[in-house]
Structures are given as structure tokens and as C-alpha cells.
Amino acid sequence: MNRTLAMETQTNKNMKKYILYILLCIGIFSCKEDTLELYDSTQKSLNFAKTLTDKNGSALEIFGPEEDYPKEYSFNAHFLGTDANDYIDTIPVRLSGLIDYTNDRTYQIRVNPEKSKNAIKNVHYTLNETQIFRKGLYQDSLMVTIHTKAMDETSNYKLYIELIPNENFESGIPEYQYVEVSFTKNLEDPPAFWTNSSKLNKLTYHPKKCAIFLEISGITDPNWSDNGATIQLDYWISLATQWFIDHEEYDENGNRIYFDE
Known part of the structure; x- marks a missing residue:
């Protein structure tokens, strides 16, 4: 009933x-x-x-x-x-x-x-x-x-x-x-999560940097935000930094890309 x-x-x-x-x-x-x-x-x-x-x-x-x-x-x-x-x-x-x-x-x-x-x-x-x-x-x-x-x-x-x-x-x-x-799949322009981060926005932006950082972090929200004080963000940055040390990537001008620059 x-x-x-x-x-x-x-x-x-x-x-x-x-x-x-x-x-x-x-x-x-x-x-x-x-x-x-x-x-x-x-x-x-x-x-x-x-x-x-x-x-x-x-x-x-x-x-x-x-x-x-x-x-x-x-x-x-x-x-x-x-x-x-x-x-x-x-x-x-x-x-x-x-x-x-x-x-x-x-x-x-x-x-x-x-x-x-x-x-x-x-x-x-x-x-x-x-x-x-x-x-x-x-x-x-x-x-x-x-x-x-x-x-x-x-x-x-x-x-x-x-x-x-x-x-x-x-x-x-x-x-x-x-x-x-x-x-x-274009990352030519910095996504909002990159420009809104007090730590990421201090780094020179490159699409390859952003792509690798997304793979490492698993971030799926383009508007993800962080105040720069979390240990997690520092950990992701350290992993991305090491990735570019271990893998030689170059920009359009032939300069090697380092994540922490």
C-alpha cells in the first residue's frame, strides 16, 4: 500500500x-x-x-x-x-x-x-x-x-x-x-588552480609543468584552491620538481624545464 x-x-x-x-x-x-x-x-x-x-x-x-x-x-x-x-x-x-x-x-x-x-x-x-x-x-x-x-x-x-x-x-x-x-587538452593558459595558488603562481608557467603536476596531484577541479600552507601541496611540488630532474624536458626555445623555477 x-x-x-x-x-x-x-x-x-x-x-x-x-x-x-x-x-x-x-x-x-x-x-x-x-x-x-x-x-x-x-x-x-x-x-x-x-x-x-x-x-x-x-x-x-x-x-x-x-x-x-x-x-x-x-x-x-x-x-x-x-x-x-x-x-x-x-x-x-x-x-x-x-x-x-x-x-x-x-x-x-x-x-x-x-x-x-x-x-x-x-x-x-x-x-x-x-x-x-x-x-x-x-x-x-x-x-x-x-x-x-x-x-x-x-x-x-x-x-x-x-x-x-x-x-x-x-x-x-x-x-x-x-x-x-x-x-x-590545451593547457597553454594557466588554469585557475595554478594562478590562485600562492606557491604555484610564483613559478614560471609552462603547459608541461601543469600537465605533470596534474598527473602527480590528481586534481580534477580547475578551480581547486589552496592557501599555500598545506603539507600536501609542498609534497606535490617536491614530486614534480624531482620528475623534471629525472626527465629532460625542453621549452619551445630549447631551454630545459625545471619545475621549481
């Missing part, structure tokens, strides 16, 4: 969220004709659930909090950890129209080659062009797999993924028909 009641309660909550989404769409998109086309509640369509901004710079969090529904997706592979090989981005897709409780429905996507950058299919990423929107859901997800080992240390990569209408879904709201996924 209690379990059945709990399931019904959760179902009601999900339906309320879906109804709220529809009402928000009707209200927001019908009132902002200068930025978005009118929302048509009669059509079956899909939209990437993401947070955009209006002409005043205010976030349009119609799907939920911006941290859950970002405008775009990006990462630096150096912050995934030393054991990372593939990285999977899960991107929410929201239904506009009636929920189908009986059948899964296929939908189409494509990577726009003109708006993407440097990313080669089945080399740098894997993504099926035919996706499944599962029955009983008002929101599902597509997954794109990024092959980090195939990335070089200097390039910046970008995927511009578009929803394509098919027999199951019409075209949705234009501004929500695409999403961007950016990724890199």
Missing part, C-alpha cells in the same frame, strides 16, 4: 513538472516574440534542455537550475584524472507535446560540420545519429562519448549537435534545436 502510494506520488510530481514546463513555455515564448518564436503546444517536438539568456542578460531557467541545464558543455581532459580514456557527456532532451506511454520513439540528430571544429567522428567522439526517446518520459538524454586519448595537446575541439525533424517529431523552438560540446 505504502509503496503504491509512493509510486503514485512520484508520478504526480513528474506530471506536475511536465505541466509546469508547458505552462512556462507558453508564457515565456509567447511574451518574448522579439527573441523567440511562439510556442506551439499542439505539435510533437523536442528541444535541448538548456539555459539561455534574454536580451537583458537574465537567465531563462525554464527547464530547471542552470547548473543542471547549462547553455553548453565543456571540459579539459587534463582534469578528468590520469585513468580517463573516454568521457561521456549526457545531454537532456525535453519533449513538447503528449507523452507516449506505449512506444519508444526514434529521433534524429546530426553534428553540423561547418559549425563544429577539429572533431572527427569515431576518432575524437562517438555519437549515434538515431536516438531513442523512451516511452513514458517527458525528458530523456542523448550521450556523446569523447575519446580523450585521441586528442592532441594543442587543439580545441567543438561539436555543434542539431536536432533533425523526422516522422515522430517536428522542428521545435529554433534556439533550443542545437547544443555545443567543447573539449580540449
Whole structure:
């Protein structure tokens, strides 16, 4: 009895969220004709659930909090950890129209080659062009797999993924028909954790120094911070210093790199 009641309660909550989404769409998109086309509640369509901004710079969090529904997706592979090989981005897709409780429905996507950058299919990423929107859901997800080992240390990569209408879904709201996924292994610019550290920011920066330090420390947060007083940071610096003593690395001008300089 209690379990059945709990399931019904959760179902009601999900339906309320879906109804709220529809009402928000009707209200927001019908009132902002200068930025978005009118929302048509009669059509079956899909939209990437993401947070955009209006002409005043205010976030349009119609799907939920911006941290859950970002405008775009990006990462630096150096912050995934030393054991990372593939990285999977899960991107929410929201239904506009009636929920189908009986059948899964296929939908189409494509990577726009003109708006993407440097990313080669089945080399740098894997993504099926035919996706499944599962029955009983008002929101599902597509997954794109990024092959980090195939990335070089200097390039910046970008995927511009578009929803394509098919027999199951019409075209949705234009501004929500695409999403961007950016990724890199580039450390040419010092990450925030380096510049924010009172000890690291005193050292001459070089991408190789940063890469080795990340391998040694295992730091995965680009904004990691330390006040410079911890023994752990000193230990990592000592290990990195020794690494560059044991391994001869040179900069672009032929000068040997030492970590503690």
C-alpha cells in the first residue's frame, strides 16, 4: 500500500513538472516574440534542455537550475584524472507535446560540420545519429562519448549537435534545436588552480609543468584552491620538481624545464 502510494506520488510530481514546463513555455515564448518564436503546444517536438539568456542578460531557467541545464558543455581532459580514456557527456532532451506511454520513439540528430571544429567522428567522439526517446518520459538524454586519448595537446575541439525533424517529431523552438560540446587538452593558459595558488603562481608557467603536476596531484577541479600552507601541496611540488630532474624536458626555445623555477 505504502509503496503504491509512493509510486503514485512520484508520478504526480513528474506530471506536475511536465505541466509546469508547458505552462512556462507558453508564457515565456509567447511574451518574448522579439527573441523567440511562439510556442506551439499542439505539435510533437523536442528541444535541448538548456539555459539561455534574454536580451537583458537574465537567465531563462525554464527547464530547471542552470547548473543542471547549462547553455553548453565543456571540459579539459587534463582534469578528468590520469585513468580517463573516454568521457561521456549526457545531454537532456525535453519533449513538447503528449507523452507516449506505449512506444519508444526514434529521433534524429546530426553534428553540423561547418559549425563544429577539429572533431572527427569515431576518432575524437562517438555519437549515434538515431536516438531513442523512451516511452513514458517527458525528458530523456542523448550521450556523446569523447575519446580523450585521441586528442592532441594543442587543439580545441567543438561539436555543434542539431536536432533533425523526422516522422515522430517536428522542428521545435529554433534556439533550443542545437547544443555545443567543447573539449580540449590545451593547457597553454594557466588554469585557475595554478594562478590562485600562492606557491604555484610564483613559478614560471609552462603547459608541461601543469600537465605533470596534474598527473602527480590528481586534481580534477580547475578551480581547486589552496592557501599555500598545506603539507600536501609542498609534497606535490617536491614530486614534480624531482620528475623534471629525472626527465629532460625542453621549452619551445630549447631551454630545459625545471619545475621549481
